[in-house]
Amino acid sequence: MSEKTLSPDDIRAQWAVERPDLATEPMALIGRMGRLARVLSEAMEATFARHGLNYASFDLLATLRRSGDPYALTAGDLMAQMMITSGTVTNRINRLEAQGLVVRRSDKNDARRAIVALTEAGFAVIDRAVEDHVATQKRLTEMLSAEEFVQLDGLLRSWLDRL
Amino acid sequence: MSEKTLSPDDIRAQWAVERPDLATEPMALIGRMGRLARVLSEAMEATFARHGLNYASFDLLATLRRSGDPYALTAGDLMAQMMITSGTVTNRINRLEAQGLVVRRSDKNDARRAIVALTEAGFAVIDRAVEDHVATQKRLTEMLSAEEFVQLDGLLRSWLDRL
DNA sequence: TCCATTTATCTTGACGTCAAGATAGGTGGA
DNA sequence: TCCACCTATCTTGACGTCAAGATAAATGGA
Structure with missing residues (x-):
């Protein structure tokens, strides 16, 4: 009621x-x-x-960005690292490609592979977005004391390990 | 790579x-x-x-079941308690109604209201499902010691309060 | 060399969700 | 009594996700 x-x-x-x-x-x-x-x-x-992204697009751009130069991975790498299905990878790539933030290239050694790379625009967007993201995460966690933070992190870590 | x-x-x-x-x-x-x-x-x-349900349908049936006799709430009540939008409520009700687990009735005092009630079949399904659900949650949490459980619950509670 | 098998990606169809707007019923003041 | 406004629910269109299957390319053994 x-x-x-x-x-x-x-x-x-x-x-x-x-x-x-x-x-x-x-x-x-x-x-x-x-x-x-x-x-x-x-x-x-x-x-x-605030950066024109959502979780899905941030996740993909961040995965490419932190993989280091040349900021390019195959669709299969992205699938594994983002822990999503192949269809979802395809969809995420399509949307980011339409926004000009990534490009698809073909692998010269294996024509089945799709190599996805950050564009300059994509690099600029994710580098700004991740700074903002880190600031948000800091804000969200700073209501925990240092001791609470460590305790919680430890508990979550060991629970996850045992699962 | x-x-x-x-x-x-x-x-x-x-x-x-x-x-x-x-x-x-x-x-x-x-x-x-x-x-x-x-x-x-x-x-x-x-x-x-295992009970022919998913999170969405379990959530709605459980909300009705634990509201107590007569196991009936308005769409608005369901929206508030499940913390979802009105369109999502409509969709969830439609699917459960098609499965015969809930029925829609109209409120005699206010024709705008949709009253959603568990059917006998719905009651039987949720009563069995919730037992299984509780057993699953027990299994998932029993890898935490009693002390860890209390610590974690307390940390989550206070973090949530502060957010 | 061939082809059966495996691998990498894309396509299709179904869901669940939301935001925004449509619809219909209720309400209160002039 | 009327009607402007409010309220409750439903509809529509867009997304993101998955499972299952389609497609195309690589591979390895006969």
């Missing part, structure tokens, strides 16, 4: 009434992880948008 | 070479949060799939 959003704890409280047999401690933790990921994503998307 | 996926730490190492001026400590932490959220989501989606 309530016209309001519920916190993960509110949701647990509802389940406690309706299904008191369920152990919902993990639900609150995982729910908070999800909320946090969402809030962080929204803040980062706003940063990308 | 590498045909491999990179850890958040690998990514930081690449940036350290290409853009040593950037302070990327937050990037590793936020990156790990994102990876973790993704791994957890994939595991939970697999659970939903």
Whole structure:
């Protein structure tokens, strides 16, 4: 009935009434992880948008940029590093190519391969965007004390390792 | 060049070479949060799939189920609680209605309102699915010690509060 | 040399999501 | 009573993503 959003704890409280047999401690933790990921994503998307990008395009440009000179990778490399399917890679490349931020070249040794390279415009955009992105991430994390930061990073790292 | 996926730490190492001026400590932490959220989501989606559901449909059915008898909310309530737009609510309802898991009724006092209620089939599906879901969440979190669990939950909670 | 097999990328169709706008019903003041 | 405005939901069009399959090129063994 309530016209309001519920916190993960509110949701647990509802389940406690309706299904008191369920152990919902993990639900609150995982729910908070999800909320946090969402809030962080929204803040980062706003940063990308200031540079005419979104997560998908930032991700691809950043992958090329940090791969170092000559700022070029095959579609397959991009697929692996961005952890997406081949169709999604194709789509991301197409959109960035239309914006003039990357170019497709063919590999002289293997005509099946598509080599994707940053254009000068793409290089300029991602170099500016990543600075802004880092500043946003700093802002988002600086409400954690140094000790909290280290603790959280350690917990996330070991959980991820065990999964 | 590498045909491999990179850890958040690998990514930081690449940036350290290409853009040593950037302070990327937050990037590793936020990156790990994102990876973790993704791994957890994939595991939970697999659970939903065993019941013919996905995240979207589980979310709506669960919202109705835990709202308690008579397991019915307006589209607006669902929009607020699920934190999605009105168009997305309409879409989710349509799909679940086609599966016979919810029904739309009109509100006698306000013809603009769409009241969405669980069917018997919907109730049965969500009651089974949520048990499986809770078991999956238990499995995902039980690699954390009790102490780690409490620490992590506390850190996430306070970070979220401050954001 | 040939061709069956493997590899790299692209295409197609289906989903879930959102922003913006359309539609229809409700409400309050003149 | 009317109508301008507000509210609740639905529609439309655009994206990003994936799974599955199509296409084209490389490879290796007979």
